[in-house]
Amino acid sequence: QSLSLSITPAQTAAWRKQIFQQLSERTKRELENFRHYEQAIEQSVWVKTGAL
Amino acid sequence: MTDDKDVLRDVWFGRIPTCFTLYQDEITEREAEPYYLLLPRISYLTLVTDKVKKHFQKVMRQEEVSEIWFEYEGTPLKWHYPIGLLFDLHASNTALPWSITVHFKNFPEKDLLHCHSKDVIEAHFMACIKEADALKHKSQVINEMQKKDHKQLWMGLQNDKFEQFWAINRKLMEYPAEDNGFRYIPFRIYQATTERPFIQKLFRPIASGGQLHTLGDLLKDVCPSAITPEDGEQKTQVMIHGIEPMLETPIQWLSEHMSYPDNFLHISIIPRPTD
DSSP: OOOOSSOOTTTTOHHHHHHHHHHHHHHHHHHGGGTTSEESSOOOOOOOOOOO | OOOHHHHHHHHHTOEEEEEEEEOTTSOBSSOOOOEEEEEETTSOGGGSOHHHHHHHHTTBOGGGOOOOEEEETTEEOOTTSOHHHHHHHHHTTSOSSEEEEEESSSOOTTTOOOOOSHHHHHHHHHHHHHHHHHHHHTTHHHHHSOHHHHHHHHHHHHTTOHHHHHHHHHHHTOOOGGGOSOSSOOEEEEETTSSSOOBOOOOOSBOTTSOBOBHHHHHHHHOGGGTOOTTSSOOEEEEBTTBOOOTTSBHHHHHHHHOOTTSOEEEEEEEOOOO
């Protein structure tokens, strides 16, 4: 009997695969053509400066 | 191999491209250009639209400006519902960007709650989290947290900080190993076609026989019309975060991975489009 370490029956469940697939399709549909839009929440970047 | 944890990131970073336009009857001093923005699905309209408000106020007379509110095709949009839920419920299967109309007059008192400051949103958000934990853990987890942990949940959402939010939220998603799940699942089911705001009942993630309850079991129990078509044809879509999970998906897994930051699973039932 072969032993698969990376894939368990639970991980290959159809419902799980379908969720991953649909989320990736959602990103494509809702984001791909709109990446140039401004984000509603700015991600502020903190730059720490100081004497060495 | 994709990890279940990736789902948390996909849910958190979901965005709706949106075009805001000013309502035609609003009085302006010059023409109001539309404003385009990527809205976080998990956030709230009044929490992420400061730029929109500023943009339109610039062209209006000060005396014409009062509380801002938003509408989509005649429906006032409830700011206290997450943005992703509003989109799934009212605008799924429509062309993007989502077209939202901005109003400053005639606030629809009977449809919308007032939102005069971000404190109101924070209070609503924390009340939802507390209600969810009452269902999941009899409030034990949220009550054992410190005030600064509560603040971290809110600040994580407000500033779009995934790590900051989940460092605390993971505690709200734990349960004793011997229980196999939460006490009850915090969920709300919304239907665009009914007057009732939403359906919320007590529902356990595990059946008395020990088997996992699924999304299909939940719907069969609390909203059978969503999955029992009269003529055999499925006429509805069951949407969470813009996708249609299979009815075989365990509800405990959905609650842990696809709840909104308020810890509720917000499920939209909408008419399936006919081709």
